[in-house]
Amino acid sequence: MIHSSIGAVILDWAGTVLDHGSRAPMAAFVKAFAHSGVTITVEDARGPMGMAKRDHIRLVGAAVNQAWRARHGHDFNETDMEAIFAVFEPLNVAAVKTPEHSTLIGGAQAALAWCQARGIRIGSTTGYTRPIMEELAPLAAAQGFTPEVMVCAGDLPAGRPAPLQMWYAMAKMGIWPASSVMKCDDTPPGIGEARNAGCWAVGFALSGNIAGLSEAEMAEASEAERAVMRARATAELMEAGAHLVVDSIADLPRAVAEIEARMAGGESPAL
Structure with missing residues (x-):
């Protein structure tokens, strides 16, 4: 089945949606x-x-x-x-x-609202265990992040970069084929999870673990310093298999548009 639009975005949590720098x-x-x-x-x-x-x-x-x-x-x-x-x-x-570790990353609320307006469904996977997420998820929900499904480390026999969490999330959401799903993550194992599941993989360079800075620290960095961090993170995420790397969840609408353009051109995430 050939799709030319993204039906669902599966998001990582720390460093992707909240906790800038995954600290x-x-x-x-x-x-x-x-x-x-x-x-x-x-x-x-x-x-x-x-x-x-x-x-x-x-x-x-x-x-x-x-x-x-x-x-x-x-x-x-x-x-x-x-x-x-x-x-x-x-x-x-x-x-x-x-x-400081539960606040949504700048631009997240607008990006999530943009997806909702387009009918793009939102799921999530995480390297956090369920006891951790039982504390974190309500704090995120109070800020408007309520994914349809939350698959935690330990829920399945193998974690990232195995694809099981992604497949389980898609199965629970009833979303298929995998080529209509985009996974966003700030770490190489999370990118590997997406690729192994047959999904589009989009990396976030500046909000996540590789840069490692809080939102305030990133704002204080010079453009030259941000360029160095962006280049390092992009290289690591692309090496892990990312189809595209952007700065943060604030760039999610642009990432969807770029991936959909590639889909319309006949490209698939398996290529």
């Missing part, structure tokens, strides 16, 4: 590892962002395994991962409840 998990990861006597940097914590949080902790643990072995006398293992996760999740829950 809520950072301190939680650093504190959780510190609780076990191992120091990690914010850059260590940011590396696997977008993945399910248990997978994320596994990768950070592997990256700092030498320090872990020096502190604990053994390689980082599954028991260690679960211990870190047990400390991390409550810290992340507390973080997302604060206004």
Whole structure:
């Protein structure tokens, strides 16, 4: 079936719709590892962002395994991962409840209203677990973000970049084919999720994890500094398979228009 218009947009949450810079998990990861006597940097914590949080902790643990072995006398293992996760999740829950980490990114409300006016349906997937989202979703709803479906890390057997969350979201919404769906995300695993699901993948360069700045910090950056951040994020997201990269959700209408133009020209997300 050939479509020339986008029927649904599936959105990531942190760094895509709210929490400019995807900053809520950072301190939680650093504190959780510190609780076990191992120091990690914010850059260590940011590396696997977008993945399910248990997978994320596994990768950070592997990256700092030498320090872990020096502190604990053994390689980082599954028991260690679960211990870190047990400390991390409550810290992340507390973080997302604060206004700085739950506020919609500038332009989000207008972009969502634009989609609604065009009949474009909105769903969501996230690397956050359901306990985290049970706290965050009502705060987003109070600001007007109420996607039809919210698929969380841990809801399905495999997280990003596996396509299962996307497929589940589409199945719950009754949206098909995948080529009529656009996924927006600020991380390579989230872009991989879209590509593996057969959907259009649009990356957000300046609002997300790769740039890592709050909205206020981004506003204070010079145009030259923003250009450097944009170039770095664009390169990472395009390497992960993004069909298009824009600055933020404020650019969603332009992204839809560009993807629809490519669809009208006969292009499909599989190409």
